[in-house]
Amino acid sequence: MTAPEPRANPLLVGHAAAEGVLLDALRSGRMHHAWLIAGPPGIGKATLAFRFARRLLAGMPSSDETLALDPAHPVFRRVAAGSHADLLTVERAYDEKRKRTRTQIAVDDIRKINGFMGLTPAEGGWRVVLVDGAEDMNQNAANALLKVLEEPPPRAVLLLVCDAPGRLLPTIRSRCRRLRLSPLQSSDMDGLLAAYLPDMAPEERGRLAALGEGSPGRALLLAEEEGLRLAGLVDEIMEELPALRPARGYEVADALGRSETAFSTFMDLLRASLSTAVRDAVRGRADPEQARLVAARPLDAWGDVWHALTRLQDETERFNLDKRQAILSSLSLLRGPASSMQ
Secondary structure, eight states: OOOOOGGGGOOSSSSSSHHHHHHHHHHTTOSSSSEEEEEEESHHHHHHHHHHHHHHHHTOSSSSSSOOOOSSHHHHHHHHHHHHHHHEEEOOOOOOTTEEEESSSSSSHHHHHHHHHHHHTSSSEEEEEEETTGGGGGHHHHHHHHHHHHHHOOEEEEEEEESSGGSHHHHHHHSSSSEEEEOOOOOHHHHHHHHTTTTOOOOHHHHHHHHHHOOOOHHHHHTTTHHHHHHHHHHHHHHHSSSOHHHHHHHHHHTTTTHHHHHHHHHHHHHHHHOOOHHHHHHOOOOOHHHHHTTTTTTTHHHHHHHHHHHHHHHHHTTOOHHHHHHHHHHHHHHHOOOOOO
């Protein structure tokens, strides 16, 4: 069983408080025209946004204790299929020319909202716009959205789903009611992964839950992309530092450098392992391996390494640079200034 897309997912776990805020807004009859649903990636923000949109579009009584709508309901089915006339979803578009998803939401994508919100609801209720990945708007797109927020039409709701609200214009944030979602608790993670990965061994699900850090989306993505194997490789590398042999670095680079998915997953796990080690050391909770590694440099130096790794990954993915060389450079950064694998 795999997790359905957010627009088709009837299950929301771990966000009862946020759901209650939306229910209260429905019951009060004083609906805010724009909501900023923020939080780490993969924790259920878009799932909650579509859940709220379905309830608005269904026009049903708000006396229930949740926003849930029966998957057999016509509104649920049309939202899942992307065919509801009163719902517009905006996200990074697919670039047919380059055969990949664009890195930004463009101004033309946002301009569609103006015309859509100005129409009379086709079914006599609400019109809902959901911007998924709002932090990906470029400057022109953000300015175009601001104009929509400044003059909101009646019976229209804008839902901004955002991983990084700090990247939005302050004027956009100030015109939205913010709803902050937190990573899931361990028990919720365990239950979801057991439902979605019933054939996986419990200890492997537990490892995925730990790697996911409260994000079921991240845990499930790691399950699809050999995350457990790559996490084991990262553990081996961290244990060998700072005495990682250059030959070992070349082995890792040769094994991963030709795969876009493996490179991205490996780099994500490598940065996460480093940040966890430093964080645990600061809090006095580091295990012996973490303490040994962190003690090799001042804490601010490790911060510089983490930022350098982040820039290296970002530039490699954005400009389609040599992934093998990026891995060698990353491992050299971890080994220290005296090292060289190049």
